[in-house]
Amino acid sequence: MGSExxxxxxxxxxxxxxxFQGVAENPTEFIVNNLRSYVExxxxxxxxxxxxxxxxxxxxxxxxxxxxxxxxSVVPVDGSLxxxxxxxxxxxxxxxSLKFAIEQQAVNEATFRCPDELGWQPQQLVIVPGDGGIxxxxxxxxxxxxxxxxxxxxxxxxxxxxDAGRFVCNYVYYHSLRFAEQKGHTSLxxxxxxxxxxxxxxxxxxxxxxxxAIGSNC
Numbered sequence: 001m002g003s004e005x006x007x008x009x010x011x012x013x014x015x016x017x018x019x020f021q022g023v024a025e026n027p028t029e030f031i032v033n034n035l036r037s038y039v040e041x042x043x044x045x046x047x048x049x050x051x052x053x054x055x056x057x058x059x060x061x062x063x064x065x066x067x068x069x070x071x072x073s074v075v076p077v078d079g080s081l082x083x084x085x086x087x088x089x090x091x092x093x094x095x096x097s098l099k100f101a102i103e104q105q106a107v108n109e110a111t112f113r114c115p116d117e118l119g120w121q122p123q124q125l126v127i128v129p130g131d132g133g134i135x136x137x138x139x140x141x142x143x144x145x146x147x148x149x150x151x152x153x154x155x156x157x158x159x160x161x162x163d164a165g166r167f168v169c170n171y172v173y174y175h176s177l178r179f180a181e182q183k184g185h186t187s188l189x190x191x192x193x194x195x196x197x198x199x200x201x202x203x204x205x206x207x208x209x210x211x212x213a214i215g216s217n218c
Contacts, residue, residue, distance in 0.1 A: 008047070008083050008084065008085050009047055009048075009049060009083060009084045009085070010047060010048050010049070010084075010085045010087060010214070010215045010218070011049050011050075011051040011074075011084050011085070011086055011087070012048065012049070012050055012051055012087045012088075012089050012211055012214055012215070013051035013052045013053075013054075013074060013086065013087070013088050013089070014032055014035060014050070014051075014052070014053050014054075014089045014090075014091065014207075014211075015032065015053075015054050015055070015056050015070065015088070015089070015090050015091065015172075016028030016029050016031055016032035016033075016054075016055050016056070016090075016091045016092075017029065017055065017056050017057075017058045017091075017092055017093070017168070017169075018055055018056070018057055018058050018117070019058065019117075020058035020114075020116065020117055020168070021114045021115065021117075022095065022114070023093060023095055023194075025195075026058070026093055027093055027192055027193075027194060027195045027200075027203060028055075028091040028092060028093055028192060029055050030195075030200065031091060031192070031203060031204065031207055032053045032054065032055050032091065033053070033055065034204065035050065035053050035204075035207060036050060036053055038204050038207075038208065039208065039211070042208055044208075044211060044212065044215070045212055045215055045216075047215065048211065048212065048214075048215030050211065051074065051086075052070070052073065052074070054070055056070070056172065057117055057118070058116060058117045058168050059116040059117045059118040059120065059168060060110060060112070060116050060118075060120055060122070060168050060171045060172075061118075061120055061122075062116070062118035062119075062120055063116075063118065064175070067172060067175060067176075068175075068179070071088065071175075071176065071179045071183075074086055074185075075183055085185075085186065085218075086183075086184075086185040086186070087142075087185065087186045087187070087188065087214055087218045088176050088180060088185060088186070088187040088188070089188055089189075089190065089210070089211070089214060090169075090172060090173060090176060090187070090188070090189045090190070091189075091190055091191075091192060091207070092164075092168075092169035092172075092189065092190075092191050092192070093191065093192055093193070093194060094165075094191040094192070094193065095193075095194050097191065097193050097197075098157070098193055098197050098198070099157040099158060099159055099193065099198075100151070100156060100157065100158040100159070100190060100191065100192055100193070100198075100206060101158070101159050101160070101161040101190065101191040102144050102147055102148060102158065102159070102160050102161065102188070102190050103140070103161050103162075103164040103169075103173060103188070103189040103190065103191065104139060104140060104144055104160055104161065104162050105137045105138060105139040105140065105162060105164070105177075106137065106138050106164055106170050106173035106174035106177055106189070107134070107135070107136070107137050107163075107164070107166065107170060107174065108126055108127050108128060108131050108132065108133065108134055108135070108136035108137065108138075108174060109124060109125070109126065109127065109134035109135075109166050109170075110122040110125045110126075110127050110166060110170075110171050111123050111124050111125070111166040112166070112167050112168070113166075113167060116167075116168055127171060127174050127175070128174065128175075128178060131178070138174055138177040138178060138181070139177070140177065140186070140187060140188050140189075140218075141180075141186050141218070142186060142188045142214065142217055142218035143217040143218070144160050144188075145160070146213070146216075146217040147188075147210070147213040147214065147217050147218075148160055150209070150212070150213040150217070151206070151209055151210065151213060154205075154206075154209045156202075156205075156206050156209060157198075158206075161191065164189055164191070169189060169191065172189075173187070173189040176189075186218045188214065188218060190210060192206070
């Protein structure tokens with residue numbers, strides 16, 4: 001009568017970003033906006049389901065309330081446990097890259113090379129003062145090596161990265177990793193190239209394979 005042997009469902013919530021300086025069309029906005037219909041046509045493995053698909057403003061501190069509203073939207077109001085594992089997958093673009101990059105960690109530093117979309121441009125600012133200085137890191141609990149191997153077997157050009165930069169991607173990832181640790185969730189950030197370097201079709205295929213890999217490795 002109990003739940004012995006019942007496999008926990010993995011629900012993956014996905015976010016992307018809107019445009020920002022130097023990137024007029026962010027591929028992650030397209031991916032996230034089209035992901036649900038893509039998944040419905042092709043399907044996911046048993047026990048893996050797609051949760052929310054949301055596009056965030058490419059901004060740090062000014063967009064923080066919205067980020068936390070998004071993260072908290074899947075926390076049970078009564079705090080009850082469920083047979084569900086929650087994974088947050090954040091997608092960002094690296095305009096200078098030719099391949100996909102699985103980000104192992106985020107750093108407690110915000111140093112924006114240009115103003116974000118709300119005009120904020122911090123320099124060597126500690127993201128969460130209570131965590132320590134700007135050299136403090138938070139790491140994903142996902143098995144990035146296993147995810148890497150799965151994606152490579154699917155034919156995707158992908159690597160593991162240990163530096164998500166110091167711009168909005170790193171800022172969001174750090175907050176998400178901290179939130180995930182507090183709530184018993186899991187967080188992972190992946191950088192994708194521009195569509196001019198890897199086309200839309202290939203990137204949608206990659207994202208579906210990434211969801212499959214996360215289902216068994218996060």
